Every structure is written in structure tokens, then in C-alpha cells.
Amino acid sequence: MLDKNRDLSSVGVPTLWGLLDTYAAARPDDRAFLYLGPENVEQEALTYAELHRLARIYGQRLRQHTRPGDRAILMFPTGLAFVVAFFACHFAGVVPVPMVPLKGSRLRNTVHAIAENAAAAVVFSNLDQASLVHAQLSPLPSYRDATFIAIDLDEGGPAPTADPHEALPHELAFIQYTSGSTSVPRGVMVSHANLAANLEMMAEAFGNDDSPTYVGWAPLYHDMGLIANVLEPFYLGTFCILMSPNLFAHRPWLWPKAISDYRAVVSGGPNYAYDLCIERRDLIIDAGLDLSSWKLAFNSAEPVRAGTLQRFTEAFAGIGFRPQTFYPCFGMAEATLLITGGSRSEVPILRPVSRVGLARGAAVAPTDEKDETQAIGCGRALRDETLRIVDPETFDAMPDGEIGEIWVAGPHVPLGYFDNEEVSQRTFHARIAGEADGERYLRTGDLGFVLEGELFVTGRYKDLIIVRGHNVYPQDIEYVAERAWPGLKNNSGAAFAVEDPDSGIQTLVLAQEVRIGNRQSIDIDAATRAIRQEILREADVTFHKIILLEPGSIPKTSSGKIRRAETRKRYLDETLAILARRPSQAPEAEPPKAASGDD
Template sequence: MLDKRHELSAPAVPTLWGLLDGFAATRPDEKAFLYLGPDNIEQEVLTYAELLRLARVYGQRLRQHSRPGDRVILMFPSGLAFVVAFFACHFAGVVPVPMVPLKGQRLRNTVHAIAENCAASVVLSNVEQAELVHAQLSPLPSYREATYIAVDLDNGSPAPVADAHEASPQELAFIQYTSGSTSVPRGVMVSHANLAANLEMMAEAFGNDDTPTYVGWAPLYHDMGLIANVLEPFYLGSFCILMSPNLFAHRPWLWPKAISDYRAVVSGGPNYAYDLCIERRDQILEAGFDLSSWKLAFNSAEPVRAGTLERFTKTFEPIGFRPHTFYPCFGMAEATLLITGGSRKEEPIVRSVSRGGLARGSAGPPADEKDETLAVGCGRALRDETLRIVDPETSAALPDGEVGEIWVAGPHIPEGYWGHEQASKDTFHARVDGEPGPRFLRTGDLGFVLDNELYVTGRHKDLIIVRGHNIYPQDIEYMAERAWPGLKKNSGAAFAVEDPETGIQTLVLAQEVMMGNRQAIDIDAATKAIRQEILKEADVTVHKIVLLDPGSIPKTSSGKIRRAETRIRYLEETLSILSRRSPATAAAAGSD
């Protein structure tokens, strides 16, 4: 593969600092990163030379307050100060720990748990957030004496002449805390060797034999935002345009606008991002955008929906989007990022399988139209990688077409979680029964393989078993949110509860309504429509349906549904359920 990164005399395991040093020497004035503000106005820019200078300035300050191997929290809102801070950590030889920025009480417990687990000696933030970050973390006993440093892109200090830390392949490049959709977030220890392996795997899987322009809006503290949108384009020597995730959520048409304006080749996000664009299609189509430069639209981080791929392609083909641009893939923080991917020259593989068969643990052809469901292929195993479908209870490998837990082995798989020895052993050091081969990562996700293609069906811990049938909550939630107008997308949770008298598992669905429909929605009609739709599509009866105020469903920092926590709140009767309120209470709530 020939691209600009191979102009460098990089070591066998390239480090990010080594790459930056080479880029700054060979093309110092080229733009590496651009950050777009409101209405996609260019707000911040970093050339390779400027990134190197600022990273050296703040890296030297880190050295004054830390030792190599110390953890350093990075708590930034969107912007390029985060990028400077990340590379400054690599200059100093300390371990960056990206963390979601706090706003008020939101995610306070999660952030405090991460801070206490990683035991950082320094906290980095930007100038605007410095006081808030200090106020949020300093109450913790271990952070009262920590050093707090604000990163300012306007800092004009000359770069120090000191040499950068020379990292070994096994040293930690960063600690990536999981989103915690089924448990308390844990810090994945990603080494320089893990990172280099996965960045090269991604380059090959994406077919990036040049230096394509990237556009990304995912949060930079999230594995997709950090690796797919920052480190991968940097690794390639590509130009990267970044956007605010909050701005995208409220004005999703700015995403295709950026792709059109900067002739981006690679950009992507979770499935819901494409659904948001479909909902705002009139604004996008009327704006005169040109999406013909977009060659790879990765779709990952949540179940990939065949209907979304079809609708998005049909909607935006008139402005240049092509069917083979879609790139469904599978990845997670515990594997550094990417696990499987296909070919960028092929259209996504969509397979018709039996809904009833999946419920029984196998992916056979449907018996009839009612039994049919569509599974989207998420690609194949990457170079130097081993993939297995395994019975999660017996650790025995399963044959093609059988549903089991997805296990993966390869050079990109880290050793474990920071400070969680037993969880690390259980998750990162699994062995397939009867095989003397490598250690495997247990992904916790369920899926099957047919013709070497991986199909992901859901999370093992989220799987619901009712009367002997496997029920995937994502499918139930997807059906529910489309059954009645005014229901909020990506804001439902399906889970099972046990009848205390009979011991029978029953299915419960909690679904948020949209902000403008809290008072107007017909609760009885909506719940009836949801129940009928799920019965018709999945042949499953939902025992209890509750409609909730917007914002009631607990989510991770990256927007994944916390089903286990929703179940606890349901049992504790702490969910804000619309149907439990009197008309007078509802009217009062609407006037807040």
C-alpha cells in the first residue's frame, strides 16, 4: 500500500508521535485538522507544524507534573484542543484517558467512577471549561491535589527543545473507557502495538490506498470519534474535518453539507445518524449538496438496519450517493476499534433469514413472508485476525449459520481492563473449547457467520428469553418506535421481568414520546398500535408498554440504551411514565 505515511522512516510499530514528527518535517504547513463551528463556519485549524509545536509546549508542562506511565484525564468539549492534549500526552509518555465532559449533574456518577478508577495525576481541559472541570472533579479526595491544566490553541510559546518520550510497543497509547451499556464503564488498555495494528487493519479494510479527506462528528472521547475520525485519518496523513456531535444532533443536514463542501471521501456513524438525515431529507435535497465524492459511509456501533440502507440510498441517490458507498462494519473499544469490514467496491450484503429460526438460535431461510427478517452483513475477518462464533455457556465453537457469541483474536486485542484483573481474564483471555489456539476477546455480542460474512444480532446480556424463545430487544424497540406518530427514535428499551408468583418471564417495553407530543399523544391508541405491530412483525406479545417523558431512558455517553438500568428504574417505579399522571399533573408538566 503506497500512501504518504510511507514517506516516513517509521519504526516497525509506528507511534503517533513518530508519525507527527515526520509529517511536521516533510509538510509542515499542510492542514491536518479543521474544526467547524455553528453553520459549519471554520473555527479552528491545525497544521502539522502547529500541532507539533503545541503538543510539545503542553507535553513539557505535563512532564513537570507527572512521570511516564501516569494517567492524564482529557475532559474537553468538541474542538481541536482535545487533539493537542492527546498528542501532548504522547510527547510526555503519559497515558491519555478521554472522558465525557460533564454538564451539571448529567453522568456525574459515571465520570467520578472513571476518574477514581484511572487515578490520574493531571487533568487537561480547555480554557472555557477549566473552572467547571475543576469544580466537578476536585471534590473527589484523590483529585484535590491533582494538577489542572487548560489547553489554549492561542498559546504562542516556542516549542521546547527536549526530546519526546520513546514509547515501546507494549506501553499504553491510551485508556478507552467503554460506553457502559450493560455495566459500569471499564477502561480498555490500548497499547501502541494494538493501535498500530488496528489502524493498519482499518486502512486495508477501507481500501484507503491514498489520503482521503475525512469528515467526522462523533464525540472525541468515544472510540469511534477518537480512532475512526481522528487517529485513522492522521495515520494516513489525510485531512480531517471535525464537527460537534450536539450540532449534528440538532441540525443533521450540516453533516452532508460538510461532506459536500470539502469533497470528503470517508465519513460515517451509527445507524441512527442516517435515519436523522432521512427525516431531514427536504432540507438536504433542497440545499443543492453534492455527495458524489463520498466513497465510504461506515455504519457501525449499533444494529445496522437494511431498511435504513435502502431508504437513505433511494433518498440521496439524486445528489450523488451510491449504493456501494455504504460500509456496514463491526467493532468495539475492547478490540481497539474495528473487528470486521467488507469491500468498499461492493454493495452491502443483505440476507433473508427466518425470524423464528433466530429465536431458536439458527439462521435458516424463512418459512414464509411473515417469518422473514433481513440481516445485514458486517464484513469479514481482517488481516491477522481470527473470528469464531462460540456457545457462550460451553465455549464450544459453533458451525456456520448457528447463532452464538462473537469471539475474536489478533494483534489489535488489548490485554484487558485497567484495574479489573478478573474481568480482564474473563473477557480478554478466553479459550475456545478443544482449541490450543490464541486467547480470544469475548465481545458479548451475538451473531452468526455464513459464507465468511458476519451478521450481528444483538448483545448477549440484553438477550431476552421468554417461553424458550430468544428475543432481541433492538428488534422490538425498532418496531415500536415506528408504530405510532410522535414516538421518539432510538429512545425505547425492551427488557424482561419475572412474575414473582409464577416465575414466568414477561416482556416489557418502555418508550419515550417526542417533546411536542407529551400532552397530545393518545396513550391508549399508541400502546395498542405498538402491541399489534410487534405481534404482527415478531409474533411476540408485549405484556406491558409504558410511554415516557423525553429524556427518561438512561443512555450511555455515546447514545446507547442502558436496558438493565431502565429495567431497574421500572421496577423501582422511578421512570416518568405518562400514563400514571392525572390530567392536571400532565397539564402542569406541559407548562414547565
């Protein structure tokens, strides 16, 4: 592992290609990456020497069609061809742009918008997907003259003798497009200096000083999949096992099985991943797995739930999982990845706070048991980083305990979005009121508060619902709703507000998908009543309109985040696929439109 106590500014910025040169020379036959296929059968593997050879071959081929600084789209399903293409770009000095592989029409507009914005000279894919990728992108105006290259892991040619591109710290290491949960995806310009700083921050925050084996299944076009599951273990010089996100979604028990089989130390994912494993508890327990090697289970990318942490720990304590293994953290593509994290081997910080207080914008002690909810700490600011809570309207810094927008500054924060100067200035170059000569801050768009140095995240600013001056966090409403009645699909609901432009009257709407196996049998009236009552009981707010949807109806980003603004638009356009009532079902009478349950 690289020396975590060194000063990167004095020794220069380590580059990925420089590290690959070092590893290939010192440990050529060590396996760097392994990809597991169905049933976790070892399907693809790359030693450092093989990665070095293949990346040079395709990097030299890339040079024939590009100049340093040009962009190359990487459009792959999960697999090691993606890794080869990424390092080939670094050999040639070309900027890799990971992109979700397009299947069907669900993400077509998003993919085309990203491709046009990136205006890449080359498109990489694997052999199996080459013709499909060409058919998808070649009709676009920017890609009529683009070069399409398919990666073959069985390429047997010798590596070229040409020298690699020597990257400067300010040059781009890659462009990471955001998930687009509240806006059109934008390309974050991550420099080599940004990447090196965040990889070092992550190594220190995770306490990775023992060459830990990693297991990861997140998509490689997503910042978590690329950085946390590929680049961080590579940076440390450790073994990385990758899995397909689709395989995990359909057979989640294969994730803990891989951790057990390969004695992995670090592995993680969003909160819903742990919920999926809880649902398959018996199958995982019966498989005879041993999770005692698992020392750090990061939980990020969506709200961390105290109930999930407790249930997962209780479910798998008997096979070696410990409560201190959980590692809630906070990050986003606009900060390269990691922003805050805790201390390894410490149990997550749970703070009882007042529901009413959170609704009013402050974290205060609960008045009674009904008023209590658990806030989960997502760690502290990392080395060389400044974290502030700021009023998103006035830009005034806020004291501990008050909810505001999370702002962050540090060497891992990029300069902006690709080809989007106006939004870059607003997002990446914010200044706190009264500190005109102060640091340049990234506005994360997330709300939260700090207590005793610990960050607690409460939700997205753009998704926040305001009811008579009180904050209503949609993710909390959705979490309550999906558990209110059997047959409702997890992580597939959207809560939002609709305001009549003439009267100003606000209607609160909850759209919730039904599981595919329950769409014919679910009692729509009973389910909607139960959802409304449970939301009123838990959140003390009345949702006027509750609609059940066909499976797959809620629009999501490529990484699975709910697109609430798009759901609201489809609701207003009357294009949501509402679950049809059976002939025997009469429509439910609308309840009185009360704005809040405490009126």
C-alpha cells in the same frame, strides 16, 4: 499513506508521535485538522507544524507534574484542544484517558467512577471549561492533589527542545472507557502495538489508498470519534474535518453539507445518524449539495437496519450518493475499534433469513414472506485476525449459520481493563473448549452468526430476552415500537424482561419515550395498543406492559446507547418518568399475560 503491504512486526510499531515528527518536517504547512462551528463556519485549524509545536509545549508542561506511565484525563467538548492534549500526552509518555465532559447530573456517577478508577495525575480541559472541570473533579479523593491544565490554541511560545518519550510497543497509547450499555464503564488498555495494528487493519479494510478527506462528528471521548475520525486520518496523513455531536444532533443536514463542501471521501456514524438525515431530506436536497465524493459511509456502533440503507440511498441518489458507498462494519473498544469490514465499493450484503429460525438460534431460509427478515452483513475478519462463533455457556465453537457469541483474536486485541484483573481474565483471555493451547480470545458479548465468511450481528448477549426457548432481540422490538405510532421518539425505547422470583412468571416490558412536541397531545391508549399489536404482528410475541415516558427518561450511555439493564432497574424501583394521563383519558385495561403470540 503508509505501505499497507508491509509487515509491522518486522519494521517495528509506528507511534503517533513518530508520525507527527515526520509530517511536521515534510509538510509543516498542510492542514491536519479543522473544526467547524455553528453553520459549519471554520472555527479552529491546526497544521502539522502547529500541532507539533503546541503538543511539545503542553507535553513539556505535563512532564513537570508526571512520570512516564502516569495518566491524564482529557475532559473536553469536541474541538482541537483535545487533539493537542492527546499528542502532548504522547510527547511526555503519559497515558491519555478521554472522558465525557460532564454537563448537569445525568452522567455524574459514571464520570466520577471513571475518574476514580483512572486515578489520573493531571486533568486537561480547554480555557472555557477549566473552572467547571476543576469544580467537578477536584472534590474527589483521588484529585485533591491533581494538576489541572487548560489548553490554549493561541499559545504563542516556542516549542521546547527536549526530546520526546520513546514509546515501546507494549506501553499504553491510551485508555478507552467503554460506553457502559450493559455494565459500569471499564477502561480498555490500548497499547501502541494494538493501535498500530488496528489503524493498519482499518486502512486496508477501507481501501484508503488515495489520501481521502474525512469528516466526523462523533464525540472524541468515544472510540469511534477518537480512532475512526481522528487517529485513522492522522495515521494516513490526510485531512480531517471535525464537527460537534450536539450540532449534528440538532442540525443533521450540516453533516452532508460538510461532506459536500470539503469533497470528503470517508465519513460515517451509527444507524440513527442516517435516519436523522432521512427525516431532513427536503432540506438537504434543497441545499444543492453534491455527495458524489462520498465513497465510504461506515455504519456501526448499533444495529444496522436494511430499511435505513434503502431509504437513505433512495433519498439522496439524486445528489450523488451510491448504494455501494454504505459500509456496514462491526467493532468495539475492547478490540481497539474495528473487528470486521467488507470490501470498499461493494453493495452491502443482505441475506433473507427466517424470523423463526433466528428465534431458535440459527440462520435458515425463510418459509414464506411473513417469516422473512433481512440480515445485514458486517464484513469479514481482517488481516491477522481470527473470528469465531462460540456457545457462550459451553465455549464450544459453533458451525456456520448457528447463532452464538462473537469471539475475536488478533494483534489489535488489548490485554484487558485497567485495574480490573478478574473481569479482564474472563473477557480478554477466553479459550475455546478443546483448544487449551489455542489462541487467547476476546469475548465481545455480542451475538451473531457467520455465513460464507460474512459476519451477521444479532444483538447483545446480556440484553437477550428468552421466551420459552426462543430468542427475542430487544433492539428489534424497540425498532418496531418506535414506528408504531406518530409522536414516539426514535432510539429512545427499551425492551426487557422481568421475572417474578417466587412464581417464575416472566413479564415483557417495553418503555418508550414520547417526542417533546407530542407529550401533551399523544393518545396514550391508542399508542400503547398500536405498539403491542405491531410487536405481535412483526415479532410474534406479546409484550404485557407498555409504558410511555417523558422525553429524556430512558437512560443512555455517553455515546447514546440504550442502557436496558438500568431502565429495568428504574422500572422495578418505580423511578421512570411515566407520561401522565390527561383527565379525559381512562387507563388501558391490561391484556391477558400470554408469553408468546404463537401459543
